[in-house]
Amino acid sequence: MKKMGEMLSSSNSGSEIMMGNTAVVRAMLEAGVRAATSYPGSPTPEIAAAIASIPAERNPMYFEFSVNEKVATEVAFGASINGHLSCVFFKSVGLNVAADTFVQLSLMELIGGMVVVLGDDPGANSSQNEQDNRHIAHLSYVPVLEPSTPSEAYSMFLEAAKLSQQMHMPIIVRLSTHVCHAKERVYFGKLNPHDRDNRPKFKIENGPYIPITADALKMKRRALKKLEEFRRIAQDSYLNRVIEGTDTSRGIITAGAPYLSLLDVIGSTDSRPDILKLGIVHPLPEREIVDFLSSHEEVKILEELDNIIEKEAKALAYDNKLKTKIIGKLDLEDWIGEYTPDKVEEVLSKTWRDLVEPSKPKIEGVELAPRPAQMCPGCGHRSAFHSIKKALKDSDITVADIGCHTLGYLEPYRMGQVLLCMGHSSGTASGLSLFNNSRRVVAFLGDSTFFHAGLPGIINAVFNKHNFTLIIMENGTTAMTGHQDHPAVGRNFREVTQKIPVRQVLEGLGVENIREVDTYNQSKLTQYVEEALEEEGFKVIIAKHPCMLKFTRELRRKGRPLPNPVRVSEKCNRKYVCVSNFACPSYQITDDGSSIWVQKDLCIGDRSCIQTCPSEAIVPDDK
Numbered sequence: 128m129k130k131m132g133e134m135l136s137s138s139n140s141g142s143e144i145m146m147g148n149t150a151v152v153r154a155m156l157e158a159g160v161r162a163a164t165s166y167p168g169s170p171t172p173e174i175a176a177a178i179a180s181i182p183a184e185r186n187p188m189y190f191e192f193s194v195n196e197k198v199a200t201e202v203a204f205g206a207s208i209n210g211h212l213s214c215v216f217f218k219s220v221g222l223n224v225a226a227d228t229f230v231q232l233s234l235m236e237l238i239g240g241m242v243v244v245l246g247d248d249p250g251a252n253s254s255q256n257e258q259d260n261r262h263i264a265h266l267s268y269v270p271v272l273e274p275s276t277p278s279e280a281y282s283m284f285l286e287a288a289k290l291s292q293q294m295h296m297p298i299i300v301r302l303s304t305h306v307c308h309a310k311e312r313v314y315f316g317k318l319n320p321h322d323r324d325n326r327p328k329f330k331i332e333n334g335p336y337i338p339i340t341a342d343a344l345k346m347k348r349r350a351l352k353k354l355e356e357f358r359r360i361a362q363d364s365y366l367n368r369v370i371e372g373t374d375t376s377r378g379i380i381t382a383g384a385p386y387l388s389l390l391d392v393i394g395s396t397d398s399r400p401d402i403l404k405l406g407i408v409h410p411l412p413e414r415e416i417v418d419f420l421s422s423h424e425e426v427k428i429l430e431e432l433d434n435i436i437e438k439e440a441k442a443l444a445y446d447n448k449l450k451t452k453i454i455g456k457l458d459l460e461d462w463i464g465e466y467t468p469d470k471v472e473e474v475l476s477k478t479w480r481d482l483v484e485p486s487k488p489k490i491e492g493v494e495l496a497p498r499p500a501q502m503c504p505g506c507g508h509r510s511a512f513h514s515i516k517k518a519l520k521d522s523d524i525t526v527a528d529i530g531c532h533t534l535g536y537l538e539p540y541r542m543g544q545v546l547l548c549m550g551h552s553s554g555t556a557s558g559l560s561l562f563n564n565s566r567r568v569v570a571f572l573g574d575s576t577f578f579h580a581g582l583p584g585i586i587n588a589v590f591n592k593h594n595f596t597l598i599i600m601e602n603g604t605t606a607m608t609g610h611q612d613h614p615a616v617g618r619n620f621r622e623v624t625q626k627i628p629v630r631q632v633l634e635g636l637g638v639e640n641i642r643e644v645d646t647y648n649q650s651k652l653t654q655y656v657e658e659a660l661e662e663e664g665f666k667v668i669i670a671k672h673p674c675m676l677k678f679t680r681e682l683r684r685k686g687r688p689l690p691n692p693v694r695v696s697e698k699c700n701r702k703y704v705c706v707s708n709f710a711c712p713s714y715q716i717t718d719d720g721s722s723i724w725v726q727k728d729l730c731i732g733d734r735s736c737i738q739t740c741p742s743e744a745i746v747p748d749d750k
């Protein structure tokens with residue numbers, strides 16, 4: 128990490144093998160970004176990790192994890208209209224949370240410039256959906272650059288920053304999971320010191336900044352005009368280019384990660400179609416597309432996620448009375464998911480069988496052991512679900528939220544029967560409790576999510592007197608995305624800060640019925656849930672235990688030993704509660720099913736399992 132930070136802040140030009148996410152940070156520094164903001168979410172958290180690696184004295188950039196993506200966007204916006212180049216980055220669905228703010232940005236004069244780095248997630252590898260944020264860019268009149276490689280992530284960020292500063296408009300650099308995480312040698316330029324003028328430049332005359340009544344329409348007209356100006360730039364930009372092939376009757380229009388997969392698939396074929404590789408995917412370079420279409424008989428549009436370029440290309444062909452056959456994606460049976468080389472091979476073989484034959488699987492069926500997602504050994508959420516389940520009836524309705532605790536929906540806990548997005552659980556539970564006198568409703572919520580999007584649902588539950596039990600799974604961190612601090616922790620990205628305790632916030636919001644318990648105190652938690660479920664109204668249980676993955680990592684870093692693991696003694700009566708109900712992955716059943724043993728390298732010695740054994744057979748291995 129130290130080496131990475133030094134490389135990122137070195138004033139010399141050079142080259143290094145780095146991830147797309149890291150390359151973006153080098154570009155941020157070279158471009159002179161003053162303020163960067165984010166809320167964590169895959170595939171972009173390594174951008175923050177790279178920023179954290181820069182020695183403080185060599186980092187001129189302010190960075191914060193804001194409480195959610197909307198606030199992050201607003202902080203970056205505020206910095207920009209005060210004259211500072213800013214950047215906000217987050218995952219695909221983060222744009223939904225930021226949307227109310229984000230859609231306004233193109234109406235504003237962003238005098239310092241502002242780059243929005245999005246981590247889209249084709250294949251929904253780590254998101255609750257697979258959304259194509261080009262739609263939101265269209266809706267918001269914001270240009271989109273789309274790199275295919277880490278090197279392009281670097282150079283396109285620089286280009287986006289330059290254009291955004293020139294045109295005072297927001298520009299998206301749209302990454303996808305593969306580009307964020309791929310590694311390659313990136314050649315970077317010098318890091319010249321930037322003029323650090325700290326005088327606030329905000330002036331109302333720089334605007335307009337108030338989009339109300341007739342001005343909202345004037346501002347929309349300006350935004351549309353700027354987008355057209357940007358289209359003219361796109362027309363001549365080196366970011367869109369034609370790569371000539373050997374088959375001049377056929378062409379492919381593509382962008383982003385699918386371009387690399389395409390090269391993999393057709394690299395060695397004799398008759399390669401021409402390729403129009405787009406780096407600017409919104410607004411499209413219309414003249415270039417029309418030229419490309421008109422000089423080919425057939426053109427395949429190879430794009431990941433939705434068929435946005437396809438629709439625009441077809442409209443352009445119609446307007447220009449072109450006869451070119453345009454082959455999109457909707458005729459494919461299964462067009463969703465990541466455009467990996469395998470997928471592109473499948474797609475192209477359906478389009479042009481003579482060009483690409485579907486290859487046989489290269490590796491004959493290797494059987495891998497199934498590895499379902501699961502909570503870590505010692506996870507406080509496991510103790511919570513194990514205890515809560517004892518208090519629930521089959522008819523109860525349980526509402527999941529997003530975080531590590533979502534895993535409670537898995538066997539054997541089976542809690543959390545519906546999930547929309549971060550922070551939905553209180554609102555959804557409120558709706559489920561309407562006209563409902565027979566089925567009790569229980570909702571779950573993580574502590575980072577509490578601050579991110581959980582508060583309005585809670586306030587609404589107090590305000591409108593809803594009837595359900597909310598269990599806040601407080602583990603003192605944003606565990607799922609890599610342990611980022613949140614407002615209850617007492618640290619922000621840079622320094623020790625004031626703690627904003629969950630309980631005090633609840634009390635301040637007027638929640639009267641609050642219980643709080645450490646989840647390792649399993650019988651107490653069961654009792655609290657039983658009691659709360661018998662009561663009317665809105666009840667909150669704070670079920671807390673520190674994230675043990677974070678805790679054990681910190682111990683290891685300090686060179687401190689973990690407590691001894693546990694073992695199963697001869698008292699074991701083969702009731703299998705440790706495996707079947709508690710389901711800590713440290714417990715294993717022997718192949719013949721006759722006994723249970725503890726995998727010592729998994730057990731962290733937390734001992735939360737001891738109380739689960741009806742035969743009292745689990746003992747610390749030091750006895």
Ligand SMILES: Cc1ncc(C[n+]2csc(CCOP(=O)(O)OP(=O)(O)O)c2C)c(N)n1
Pocket residue numbers: 166167168169196218220221222224254255529530531532549572573574575576577600602604605606607608
């Ligand atoms: C809008 C949005 N932003 C970010 C994410 C990524 N993400 C998934 S869960 C989560 C927070 C998890 O933290 P917490 O609520 O404390 O639960 P924990 O994982 O610690 O149990 C985040 C940031 C997301 N899914 N949606």
